[in-house]
Amino acid sequence: VVISTLGDLVDQPVDFIVVGAGAGGSVIANRLTENLDVSVLLIEAGGSNEGVLDVAVPGLESFLINSAWDWNFTSTPQNAINNRTLTVSRGFILGGTTSINQMVYTRGSSEDYDRWANLTDDEGWSWDNLQKYIRKNERFTPPVDHHNTTGQFDPSVHGFDGIVSVSLQGFPNGIDNRTIEATRELSAEFPYNLDMNSGFQLGIGWVQATIGDGTRSSSATSYLAPSFISRPNLHVLPNTRVLRILETEQSGSFRMVELTQDGASKEVIISAGTIMTPHILMHSGIGDFEELESLGIKMIHHLPSVGKNLTEQPIVRNKWLVNSTATLETIARNDTLLAEVTEEWERRGMGPLVDPPSNGALSHPAPATGNFLTFSTAVSAPTSRGTISLNSSDPLEYPLINFNLFSSTFDRFVVREAYRMTKKFLAAKSWDGYILAPPTNATTDEELDEYINENAATENHPVGTAAMSPKGATYGVVDPDLRIKGLAGLRIVDASVFPRFPAAHTQVPVYIVAERAADLIKETWRI
Numbered sequence: 001v002v003i004s005t006l007g008d009l010v011d012q013p014v015d016f017i018v019v020g021a022g023a024g025g026s027v028i029a030n031r032l033t034e035n036l037d038v039s040v041l042l043i044e045a046g047g048s049n050e051g052v053l054d055v056a057v058p059g060l061e062s063f064l065i066n067s068a069w070d071w072n073f074t075s076t077p078q079n080a081i082n083n084r085t086l087t088v089s090r091g092f093i094l095g096g097t098t099s100i101n102q103m104v105y106t107r108g109s110s111e112d113y114d115r116w117a118n119l120t121d122d123e124g125w126s127w128d129n130l131q132k133y134i135r136k137n138e139r140f141t142p143p144v145d146h147h148n149t150t151g152q153f154d155p156s157v158h159g160f161d162g163i164v165s166v167s168l169q170g171f172p173n174g175i176d177n178r179t180i181e182a183t184r185e186l187s188a189e190f191p192y193n194l195d196m197n198s199g200f201q202l203g204i205g206w207v208q209a210t211i212g213d214g215t216r217s218s219s220a221t222s223y224l225a226p227s228f229i230s231r232p233n234l235h236v237l238p239n240t241r242v243l244r245i246l247e248t249e250q251s252g253s254f255r256m257v258e259l260t261q262d263g264a265s266k267e268v269i270i271s272a273g274t275i276m277t278p279h280i281l282m283h284s285g286i287g288d289f290e291e292l293e294s295l296g297i298k299m300i301h302h303l304p305s306v307g308k309n310l311t312e313q314p315i316v317r318n319k320w321l322v323n324s325t326a327t328l329e330t331i332a333r334n335d336t337l338l339a340e341v342t343e344e345w346e347r348r349g350m351g352p353l354v355d356p357p358s359n360g361a362l363s364h365p366a367p368a369t370g371n372f373l374t375f376s377t378a379v380s381a382p383t384s385r386g387t388i389s390l391n392s393s394d395p396l397e398y399p400l401i402n403f404n405l406f407s408s409t410f411d412r413f414v415v416r417e418a419y420r421m422t423k424k425f426l427a428a429k430s431w432d433g434y435i436l437a438p439p440t441n442a443t444t445d446e447e448l449d450e451y452i453n454e455n456a457a458t459e460n461h462p463v464g465t466a467a468m469s470p471k472g473a474t475y476g477v478v479d480p481d482l483r484i485k486g487l488a489g490l491r492i493v494d495a496s497v498f499p500r501f502p503a504a505h506t507q508v509p510v511y512i513v514a515e516r517a518a519d520l521i522k523e524t525w526r527i
């Protein structure tokens with residue numbers, strides 16, 4: 001049930017308070033309230049997703065960046081890329097960042113999760129042991145154009161009964177055949193991969209996205225769908241920002257959030273995401289004492305790893321000029337055409353807006369001239385590490401976000417070599433007559449570095465600022481069961497707990513973590 005103030009809560013206190021209704025928090029709120037005897041208060045800083053057209057229409061995703069549904073953070077100047085500051089988008093709305101993201105569905109490789117199991121000393125995080133959670137999350141559905149998908153994915157590795165809809169593209173793209181042809185011609189270096197979500201993801205294949213019937217499937221439309229959000233034991237409080245978590249009378253036990261008089265009788269679960277989770281912790285006195293002391297924040301629990309290990313994927317969006325007008329720039333530049341395709345989506349649920357923006361950029365504003373093939377190169381498992389820190393004791397002020405992008409020379413090497421590989425791929429015969437000009441004439445390492453410095457951005461996939469480590473380790477923020485080290489009543493369930501990247505986009509890994517976390521919480525409380 002959606003409530004507008006805490007005063008609407010009648011049966012206090014609730015069993016659990018969940019902070020943040022994004023990928024992690026929505027899963028926890030849903031799974032814990034499957035048992036009608038368990039009550040949950042889910043608090044979200046942003047507003048409702050109901051009726052927001054740009055959120056629902058996959059192809060309009062770029063209109064959400066820097067909108068009212070974005071926290072609109074900015075990074076600190078990044079030394080390695082000419083001291084540029086970078087836009088940091090995070091969803092400020094029910095569904096969190098799953099309501100504004102690009103919807104690409106990738107899990108990462110089996111080795112990524114097996115590495116998590118090693119790093120945390122907990123076999124429960126291995127690829128094999130997480131399979132049931134992958135299935136609980138995923139509902140693979142036919143694409144909206146009902147084209148024949150045989151040979152475009154491997155049904156044996158997918159879940160068909162989960163909650164978040166996933167589908168292949170629902171509108172043909174001008175580069176589809178050229179791309180598949182190129183994997184045939186250059187199969188040694190660019191092999192066709194039937195399904196990148198099998199646990200082995202090298203190669204080129206068809207994109208899968210969190211879309212059902214041509215509409216975004218976010219954690220709000222899935223885990224908080226009407227049949228769930230109407231549960232009498234689930235209280236959803238939007239438009240409410242949590243400033244701090246408060247200690248109860250019993251020292252070392254955290255079961256209150258600032259704003260409430262009566263806290264949670266069992267646990268508070270923080271799911272505010274990689275940027276805001278450490279922010280809330282530090283303002284609550286949980287962090288590096290030296291840093292907290294310098295800001296005059298009351299120190300409660302010394303945990304120096306809070307806010308450290310910030311890991312982000314650098315990306316360069318390489319725009320190749322093409323000999324075609326059938327790309328998204330044509331729509332983005334023409335308001336009448338944009339209105340037409342939006343109407344087609346609203347009337348029939350069809351057309352070019354049923355897929356995430358790709359092949360060109362439906363960017364806002366569109367480039368004045370030219371049509372482009374955007375061939376992005378990113379470091380999916382970067383080695384640079386940054387920090388989230390505070391520069392004020394005011395919890396309403398945004399934290400300092402320093403990715404330290406390219407502080408590791410390895411990451412830069414990867415982006416340079418990846419760009420060189422895009423050139424090889426686009427030299428296949430299937431692209432003849434299509435490519436008109438490269439994004440840059442740079443060829444040497446030095447020239448490419450300058451191109452990277454001017455064009456690198458982030459994938460908006462920050463992770464790792466409240467990382468898991470083995471039970472008893474003197475580093476890390478949470479144990480492998482996601483409880484904060486040394487404290488009672490507090491768990492973290494979001495992308496901040498990743499000890500390292502799965503080499504993937506990040507929503508699915510968060511869903512997987514949260515599905516397992518819900519079981520861990522149920523086990524603890526036998527509910």
Ligand SMILES: Cc1cc2nc3c(=O)[nH]c(=O)nc-3n(C[C@H](O)[C@H](O)[C@H](O)COP(=O)(O)OP(=O)(O)OC[C@H]3O[C@@H](n4cnc5c(N)ncnc54)[C@H](O)[C@@H]3O)c2cc1C
Pocket residue numbers: 019020021022023024025043044045046065089090091092093094095096097098100101102103104105106240241242243271272273274276277280459460461462493494495496505506507508510
């Ligand atoms: C532009 C963009 C494109 C992306 N594209 C993809 C993609 O294609 N595929 C993919 O897999 N991933 C993508 N991602 C990333 C993915 O969506 C996130 O990694 C994922 O949603 C993170 O989940 P989370 O639970 O950690 O945090 P979030 O989903 O961000 O949820 C955190 C929630 O907590 C709320 N919150 C924060 N602070 C407070 C507070 N103090 N009080 C109350 N509530 C608070 C926030 O408003 C938010 O709702 C993209 C992200 C962006 C920004």
